Amino acid sequence: MHVVMVAAENDRLPSCKVGGVADVIRDIPYALAEQHIRCSVIVPDYGQFELNREFVADIAVPFKQHLETATLWRVASESGVDQYVVSHSLFSQHDGAIYCNDGDQPFATDANKFALFCAAVSELLEHEMIGSVDVLHLHDWHAAVVAVLKTFSPRFVNLKQIKTVYTVHNLALQGIRPFKHDDSSLESWFPTLSYDGSRICDHIYPHCFNPMRAAINLVDKVHLVSPTYCQEVQLSSDHESGFFGGEGLEHDMQAADRAGRLAGILNGCIYSPHVEQGADISLSDYCELAEQALFVWMSKRSELMPAHYIAHQRVIQWRQHGQFRRPLVTSVGRLTDQKALLLRQPKEGQLVLDKVAALINEYGGVLVILGSGDPHLEYLFTQVMARHNNVLYLQGYGQALGDYLYDLGDLFLMPSSFEPCGISQMLAMRAGQPCLAHQVGGLKDTIAHEETGFLFGGRNLSEQAEQLLDGLKQALDLHRHEPQRYLDIKDNARAQRFSWDTIASQYIEKLYE
Known part of the structure; x- marks a missing residue:
């Protein structure tokens, strides 16, 4: 069986990662290859000059009333997995950035780029430039236009015969663009395409094309990245009360489930003696590493950031x-409302994050947070650091800074409002650091309350914030007053296995066969 994965990110390649999808694309093909599945991975070429390229083919791509030429390169071939990139000037014109922020035109620049990428992928599959394909596996909205072209364009005959799977990594980002009258629109990209708008339009903006909804409705199998998230997306979101569900696509998800096309399968984690051994580092050593990182971050800006x-x-x-x-309480991740909505909620004239810092201080502990993202959240986290001497907020990212925090910490904080799967909790648990997490999505599926970590819930934002603080107090109480029981929880967390081998078997059984 030959499976082709199409995505925007791939952490097997340099400078080709922003989020968790890159980790999945990095690992799952090799786990599948271990089970005798031939895998090919295709992502755009964002201008990574350090890639070792082997020319495969030029691709003629009809796009925006022009015949564009893209180039297919093989950049690695090992262990039963072929890695490819598709080159075109549109993919690399933003200094290697994978995604662009368009402000008042959400997704416009990225949608242009990924529409051309999808068209190129469709052509190379149609003409069997990488051999015959049994399963086409598309990831998130960036790859969704392949499903649209496969279904509606008469150009593609061979492509129509390929079984197609679609993975939703994050339903919050759907890539919505107009159908027409815009440079970044479906009819601008493919002016001769005849399509069924009722199957691919956005529910809220019916004059707009929704790539994610289109793929959900057009493919053979839809995959959500945890069993609990698979259930949550079939329910309507209620942001005011702090519930993030189907984000407008719940009815499409329900229809897919009724048709037997929906599957919830967790992402996995790499386990090996090398990564599980952990780093021999003290908090003092970490401070030295943090200082070095801060110097590098400062040197890259003309003004000193607070x-x-x-x-x-x-x-x-x-x-x-x-x-x-x-105790050392840690948190690693991008600062977005997905991750930090609860922490920025007001409580008694402060933020919930202030209350978290103060509670940790009562137990003599410190809080170290690593991450960047939303400027407003960065500002709020900086303010909290200024108010509390036991808080260190590192506004930036470094692989070593994150890895060492997993090894060093006593409790990992992950109060996500929604979490399709999550990888940070798996990395923390692998290092023997229990997590305090919101019982949603993959967090609920990977953490057992008071056995491998701590979970909290709540019917609304206020209750969730209160239960977060109660859960933190419970964990810190155990750490102080019942150290052996806490050590048992640490050991249990370390013993958990969410291996890609097991996940790959589920892919084959539930998605591919």
Whole structure:
């Protein structure tokens, strides 16, 4: 069986990662190859000059009333997996950035880029440039236009015969664009395409094309990245009360489920003696590493950012204190409302994050947060750091900074409002760090309350915030007063296995066969 994966990100390649989808595309093809599935992976070429390229073919692509030429390159071939990139000037014109922020024209630049990419992929599959294909596996809205062309364009005969699977990694991002009268629209990209608008339009904006809805309705199998998330997306969202479900696509998800086309399968995690051994590092060593990272971040900007200045002062302050405090509560991830909505909720004239910091301080502990993203959230987190001497917020990202926090921490904080699967909790658990997490999506599927970590819930934002604080107090109480029981929870967390081998078997059984 030959499976082709199409996505926007792939962490097997340099500078080709923004989020968790890159980790999945990095790992699952090799787990499938272990089970004798031949895999090919195709992503856009964002201008990564360090790639070792082997020319495969030029691709003639009808796009926007022109015949564009894209180029297919093989950039790696090992362990039963072929890695490909498709080159075109449209993919690499933003200094290697995978995604662009268009402000008042959401997704416009990216939608143009990924529409051309999808058209090129459709052509190379139609003409069997990488051999015959049994299963086409598309990931998120960036690859969804392939399903539209496969279904509606008479150009594609061979493509129509290929079984197609679609994975939803994050339903919050759907790539919605107009059908027409816009440079970044379906009819601008493919002016001769005849399509059924009722199957691919957006429910709220019916004059707009919704790539994610289109793929959900047009493919053979739809995959959600955890069993619980698979249930949640069939329910209507209620953002005011803090529930994130189908985001307008719940009826399409329900229809797919009734037709037996919907499957919830967790993502996995890599386990090996090397990664499980962990790093031999102290909190003092971590502060040195953080200081080096802060210097690098500062040097890249013409103005000194308050977050970097205060963080540097905090590192100095902690070093001068001499004795580093425990418990160490950690958090690693992009700052978005998905991850931090609860933490920015007001509570008694402060933020919930202030209450978290104060509670940790009562137990003599410190809070270290690594991440960047939404400027408003960055500002709020910086303000909290300024108000609490036991908080270090590192506004940026570094692989080592994150990896060491998993090894160092006593409790990992993951209060996501929704989490399709989540990888951070798996990495923390792998390192023996229990998590305090919201019982949604993949967090609920991977953490057992008071056995491998701690879960909280709540019917609305206020209850969720209260239960988050109660859960934090419970965990810190256990850490202080029942250290052996806490060690047992750490050991149980470390013993959990969400291996890609098991996940690959489920892919084959539930998605491909």
